[in-house]
Amino acid sequence: MGSSTIRDVAKRAGVGLGTVSRVLNGSPMVSPATRQRVMQVIAELNFIPNPSARRLSLGKTLTIAVIVPFFTRPAMIERLRGIEHSLVESEYDLIIYNVETVQRRDECLHELPRGERADGVMVVSLSPRDADIPQLLCASAPVVLIDANHPSLTALSRVIVDDVQGGCMATQHLIELGHERIGYVSDWLENPFNFTSSRDRYKGYYQAMQNAGLEINPQYHGQSDHSRSEARRLAAEMLALPERPTAIFAASDTQAMGVLEAARSMRLRVPEDLSVIGYDDIEIAEYLGLTTIRQLLYESGQRGVELLLRALGESSLEPVFEVMPTELVVRKTTAAR
Amino acid sequence: MGSSTIRDVAKRAGVGLGTVSRVLNGSPMVSPATRQRVMQVIAELNFIPNPSARRLSLGKTLTIAVIVPFFTRPAMIERLRGIEHSLVESEYDLIIYNVETVQRRDECLHELPRGERADGVMVVSLSPRDADIPQLLCASAPVVLIDANHPSLTALSRVIVDDVQGGCMATQHLIELGHERIGYVSDWLENPFNFTSSRDRYKGYYQAMQNAGLEINPQYHGQSDHSRSEARRLAAEMLALPERPTAIFAASDTQAMGVLEAARSMRLRVPEDLSVIGYDDIEIAEYLGLTTIRQLLYESGQRGVELLLRALGESSLEPVFEVMPTELVVRKTTAAR
DNA sequence: CTGTTAGCGCCTTCAT
DNA sequence: ATGAAGGCGCTAACAG
Numbered sequence: 258m259g260s261s262t263i264r265d266v267a268k269r270a271g272v273g274l275g276t277v278s279r280v281l282n283g284s285p286m287v288s289p290a291t292r293q294r295v296m297q298v299i300a301e302l303n304f305i306p307n308p309s310a311r312r313l314s315l316g317k318t319l320t321i322a323v324i325v326p327f328f329t330r331p332a333m334i335e336r337l338r339g340i341e342h343s344l345v346e347s348e349y350d351l352i353i354y355n356v357e358t359v360q361r362r363d364e365c366l367h368e369l370p371r372g373e374r375a376d377g378v379m380v381v382s383l384s385p386r387d388a389d390i391p392q393l394l395c396a397s398a399p400v401v402l403i404d405a406n407h408p409s410l411t412a413l414s415r416v417i418v419d420d421v422q423g424g425c426m427a428t429q430h431l432i433e434l435g436h437e438r439i440g441y442v443s444d445w446l447e448n449p450f451n452f453t454s455s456r457d458r459y460k461g462y463y464q465a466m467q468n469a470g471l472e473i474n475p476q477y478h479g480q481s482d483h484s485r486s487e488a489r490r491l492a493a494e495m496l497a498l499p500e501r502p503t504a505i506f507a508a509s510d511t512q513a514m515g516v517l518e519a520a521r522s523m524r525l526r527v528p529e530d531l532s533v534i535g536y537d538d539i540e541i542a543e544y545l546g547l548t549t550i551r552q553l554l555y556e557s558g559q560r561g562v563e564l565l566l567r568a569l570g571e572s573s574l575e576p577v578f579e580v581m582p583t584e585l586v587v588r589k590t591t592a593a594r
Numbered sequence: 595m596g597s598s599t600i601r602d603v604a605k606r607a608g609v610g611l612g613t614v615s616r617v618l619n620g621s622p623m624v625s626p627a628t629r630q631r632v633m634q635v636i637a638e639l640n641f642i643p644n645p646s647a648r649r650l651s652l653g654k655t656l657t658i659a660v661i662v663p664f665f666t667r668p669a670m671i672e673r674l675r676g677i678e679h680s681l682v683e684s685e686y687d688l689i690i691y692n693v694e695t696v697q698r699r700d701e702c703l704h705e706l707p708r709g710e711r712a713d714g715v716m717v718v719s720l721s722p723r724d725a726d727i728p729q730l731l732c733a734s735a736p737v738v739l740i741d742a743n744h745p746s747l748t749a750l751s752r753v754i755v756d757d758v759q760g761g762c763m764a765t766q767h768l769i770e771l772g773h774e775r776i777g778y779v780s781d782w783l784e785n786p787f788n789f790t791s792s793r794d795r796y797k798g799y800y801q802a803m804q805n806a807g808l809e810i811n812p813q814y815h816g817q818s819d820h821s822r823s824e825a826r827r828l829a830a831e832m833l834a835l836p837e838r839p840t841a842i843f844a845a846s847d848t849q850a851m852g853v854l855e856a857a858r859s860m861r862l863r864v865p866e867d868l869s870v871i872g873y874d875d876i877e878i879a880e881y882l883g884l885t886t887i888r889q890l891l892y893e894s895g896q897r898g899v900e901l902l903l904r905a906l907g908e909s910s911l912e913p914v915f916e917v918m919p920t921e922l923v924v925r926k927t928t929a930a931r
Numbered sequence: 932c933t934g935t936t937a938g939c940g941c942c943t944t945c946a947t
Numbered sequence: 948a949t950g951a952a953g954g955c956g957c958t959a960a961c962a963g
Contacts, residue, residue, distance in 0.1 A: 273950035309649040310940030329675045338666045610934035647956030
């Protein structure tokens with residue numbers, strides 16, 4: 258039972274192991290008759306080639322690594338879903354490297370592109386810092402960035418979303434509704450992981466406010482860890498201000514939920530007393546009737562895989578830089594004031 | 595650049611490769627001086643031993659496989675989170691085999707326990723059918739079942755939750771609140787994946803109803819695919835009945851959300867006009883104020899890893915069978931009628 | 932303590 | 948078209 262080898266098959270079929278290997282790999286250089294017989298034996302023995310041996314011999318790992326921070330967050334899951342679905346039919350195994358500490362982040366970013374653990378690497382939502390550039394550029398495995406970027410990485414394929422524009426769009430929506438005191442609730446703009454989305458969305462917020470000639474009140478920006486409860490706390494503080502904002506833009510739908518909670522606990526009606534807009538359009542957003550900025554999470558993962566597989570095929574391919582569209586989805590948490 | 599080998603290190607350090615291997619594996623049979631020197635060179639060359647070669651030589655894959663259906667569902671994610679967190683410090687890679695078709699299910703259940711892809715296997719929420727038993731019993735890799743079971747598998751460690759009891763508890767809660775017309779909205783009780791949870795919860799529902807001497811009206815049981823929208827549809831139908839139920843037990847929190855939607859769209863107030871109870875206590879449940887049955891999702895994953903690692907250590911260990919506790923969490927969607 | 936050697940199972944030339 | 952042999956990089960058992 259315990260795992261027969263290619264040798265057993267060869268012996269039993271009365272052929273050399275080279276032949277077995279050939280039928281295994283679909284080489285045309287084998288007569289239909291022997292192929293038949295070998296396949297027969299393979300079935301009888303219930304033989305499956307040992308992946309470790311295969312990998313060593315091939316000099317390929319036949320696996321794709323995806324480096325993703327906090328993989329259980331809804332937006333990450335959605336990207337992962339796109340990745341998984343696009344990869345399941347391929348010959349590649351998928352290993353998810355979940356990053357929840359900077360140390361782990363550095364380990365992954367350092368080791369994985371070397372290509373000894375994976376033939377290709379996808380980096381999700383972790384923008385490299387300057388120090389990471391060298392490893393990434395001399396990587397022996399193709400690397401594609403999803404929702405991550407760096408000016409020096411024009412050599413890598415990247416699928417990004419314009420968060421500045423998204424933030425701008427969100428804020429503008431509120432402005433068009435007549436809001437002037439607009440808050441922004443986010444996670445830390447500067448953070449050890451170098452997450453850039455909240456920072457970029459803030460830039461968009463800032464731009465939109467300026468364009469509209471509105472005052473940017475620092476008290477209307479709260480930042481803390483990324484969580485519903487922290488967002489709730491920040492929103493509650495902001496809403497307790499003498500002149501509270503009439504609208505809040507949250508850096509993610511999860512955080513928007515925190516804002517909604519704060520409003521609820523302070524007996525503020527949404528959207529009558531407070532407009533709330535989120536970001537991402539995760540599944541729950543629709544249920545909640547949350548107005549938000551939709552980004553193509555699933556599709557970004559899908560696209561990333563496409564690009565990676567393409568790079569794995571013909572390595573001398575031009576890297577592509579794609580900006581995925583972003584869309585305002587108006588639901589029931591925003592209204593004119 | 596391109597991956598130096600143990601041989602390069604040996605040469606550069608002026609030692610044999612055996613020695614390098616020894617320091618790599620922390621063997622004590624190396625003098626401090628040479629160890630120092632070798633480590634030095636390893637650092638200089640930025641050397642990392644090739645995992646594929648290591649695995650082949652060791653005869654171990656150094657990876658754990660987890661077979662899980664529809665991995666993006668909140669309850670699955672929560673279990674995976676427990677698994678991932680418990681495994682990240684270990685020497686094992688984690689590969690998630692997402693199952694969304696019966697075919698894939700069979701492939702995974704057939705191949706993975708052979709041990710050529712993984713040293714250990716965790717099966718989540720997929721109860722084996724009779725046909726799977728042989729493979730599982732003669733598996734060369736230890737297998738642990740989480741939220742899955744089969745009477746013939748006493749040889750495997752299993753971490754389960756008593757869904758019959760949970761379903762009973764949920765229904766009883768509604769009964770105690772004075773409800774008599776109690777609906778059950780679920781996914782298919784009989785299904786190709788052999789998911790048992792909704793079936794077992796139904797059994798609990800049935801028991802509780804009978805114990806209370808309440809009529810079990812087939813019209814009060816709706817089944818369809820597992821999704822919020824389908825649950826919504828089922829609930830809407832049920833609530834359109836001349837004698838509509840005054841309370842609905844949903845087989846999962848996700849489905850409970852569908853029920854809430856149905857109620858909302860029919861202008862039924864929850865809990866005044868309709869009580870709703872879910873199952874799982876996923877994160878969103880708290881936000882929604884959903885009354886539900888909590889099961890220890892994260893912990894089940896954690897515990898599964900513990901058991902698997904233990905089995906990987908000393909293989910001749912008694913399998914354990916653990917029933918995780920279940921708990922009624924009363925929030926705001928259930929009330930006396 | 933340390934260098935050398937023999938595999939691990941498979942793929943891939945190279946002859947035949 | 949097929950069999951034989953060498954090697955992928957590493958570990959472990961063996962001499963020294």
